[in-house]
Amino acid sequence: MCGRYATTVDPGRLAAELDAIDETDVPEPAAAGADAVSAPDYNVAPTNQVLTVVERHDRDHPGDDPRLRLRRMRWGLVPSWTKPGEPGLPAKGKPLFNARADKAATTASFRDAVKKRRCLVPMDGWYEWLTEPAGAGKTVKQPYYMSDADGGTLFMAGLWSVWRDPATPDRPPLLSCTILTTDAVGEELTRIHDRMPLPMPREHWSAWLDPDHPAPASLLATPDPAVVSSIVARPVPTLVNSVRNNGPELLGRVDEQSGQLGLL
Incomplete structure (x- = not known):
């Protein structure tokens, strides 16, 4: 599972690097309980507004080639068919912040998005918790x-979705997303958790983001361990356990033997 991550990328800089259009300032209705996000964010949690990369045609010139665009979306996909709740907002439900890559195409909440609304979620890294012995027969959940x-x-x-309240058609739609997960690969990652976010190598971006064609099924498969060979895991302070904590100290290095916080 991926339920918490860190991102320090600046949208303007990322847009320049990717030759993308920065649409992160487009107004959207704030979902109930959602927090506005500002880079850097060291403790991104479900229902936060997060940065995504999509490829779409220009609404005013649909015949033009699609362009990469950066957009803010609510982390926790809201299917388009979700019933309204409070005025202008969808009914509350369990946040769909993860979707199994191997089942998304046949799951009602995600199958439409698999066909035509796929995205990338940029991050510096993600957190997982591993139950470890703490002495005297006790255990502790250590964040990595x-x-x-x-x-x-x-x-x-x-994957992403567009939700509109039929009672308020003039209100901007709510954009929301979910992160696909797959079986963990590689000795280090599988030791910590049996699932991981699905990495999307740059050479597959064109096929994955293409708004006019389905993505090859192979892109939803468990990746080769070589894809995550550059990813390393390390223990970090338990400060990350609370979503109220947010700062670079969450990434402080913890000595695995002593459990003491050290320098980055």
Whole structure:
């Protein structure tokens, strides 16, 4: 599962690097309980507004080639058929912040998005918790942080949806997304958790993001361990356990033997 991650990428810089259109300032209705996000964010949690990369045609010039676009979306996919709740907002339900890649195409909440609304979710790294012995017969849930060894941005496969309230047709639609997960691969990652976000290598972006054609089924398959060979895992402070904590100290290095916080 991927239920918490960190991202420090600046949308403007990322847009320039990807030659993408920055649409992160487009107004959207705030979902109940959602928090506005500002980079950097070291403790991204479900219902936050998060950065995504999509490829879409221009609404005013649909015949033009599609362009990469950066958009903010609510993390926790809201299917288009979700009933309204409070005025202008969808009914509350369990946040669909993860979707199994091997089942998404046949799951009612995700199958439409698999066909035509696929995205990338950029992140610095993600967190998982591993139950470890704490002495005297006790155990502790130790948080680990998985990231690129060289500090590069990771791009995970995601799906997105557009929800509109029929009672307020003039209100901007709610954009929401989910992160696809797959079986963990590689000795280090499988030791910590049996699932991981689905990485999307850059050479597959064109096929994955293509708004006019389905993505090859092979892109939803468990990746080769080589795809995650640059990802390393390390224990981090339990500060990350609370979504109220947010800062670079969450990524402080913890000595695996002493359990003491050290320097980055």
